[in-house]
Amino acid sequence: GAVVSQHPSRVICKSGTSVKIECRSLDFQATTMFWYRQFPKKSLMLMATSNEGSKATYEQGVEKDKFLINHASLTLSTLTVTSAHPEDSSFYICSARGGASSETQYFGPGTRLLVL
Amino acid sequence: GQNIDQPTEMTATEGAIVQINCTYQTSGFNGLFWYQQHAGEAPTFLSYNVLDGLEEKGRFSSFLSRSKGYSYLLLKELQMKDSASYLCAVSDSNYQLIWGAGTKLIIKP
Numbered sequence: 001g002a003v004v005s006q007h008p009s010r011v012i013c014k015s016g017t018s019v020k021i022e023c024r025s026l027d028f029q030a031t032t033m034f035w036y037r038q039f040p041k042k043s044l045m046l047m048a049t050s051n052e053g054s055k056a057t058y059e060q061g062v063e064k065d066k067f068l069i070n071h072a073s074l075t076l077s078t079l080t081v082t083s084a085h086p087e088d089s090s091f092y093i094c095s096a097r098g099g100a101s102s103e104t105q106y107f108g109p110g111t112r113l114l115v116l
Numbered sequence: 117g118q119n120i121d122q123p124t125e126m127t128a129t130e131g132a133i134v135q136i137n138c139t140y141q142t143s144g145f146n147g148l149f150w151y152q153q154h155a156g157e158a159p160t161f162l163s164y165n166v167l168d169g170l171e172e173k174g175r176f177s178s179f180l181s182r183s184k185g186y187s188y189l190l191l192k193e194l195q196m197k198d199s200a201s202y203l204c205a206v207s208d209s210n211y212q213l214i215w216g217a218g219t220k221l222i223i224k225p
Contacts, residue, residue, distance in 0.1 A: 043215060043218060104149065108158060
């Protein structure tokens, strides 16, 4: 149990385009989902927290207009990187919390984004 | 402020035992987590401690002392596949996870 999927696993796009990343909890209802980014050999950095049906809470320094988060249902959250630039290239990872072990965050496999 | 401390890197030998320590200072405490992260992959959940004591799960055990703000992850019978980063994270009073920087564990034959 507690499986989280993420799609796509890898994406390459041109500068200026938008990229949408989906995060799904497959076998539990995720009351809260989290979006992280991680640069090579660096720590996880929390970008935002989203609860189903409400606006996401962004961490300091994260532009909400650039990183659009939608948590439309208890099993799906999306992150859209708008007008992507090369500096947005990173490893984006979602996690979901809920289900039987409501304290534990379960991570998706991550999406590697490369902006050319 | 909130702070999680763990060693940056550790080296151990295949078949041996290693203990990875984590100390924390947070505003409130709702549990401590250990995650394993292989290079280029997302973290995977290992353990959750909310009460003092030792939790054993196969080759991995996790210990918590809330009064000391201290936890450790114990890995026994080390295998080469255990080479990874081990992340300590504490759930604070708002149930937000405060992450340590991770301990890179290198296993040598």
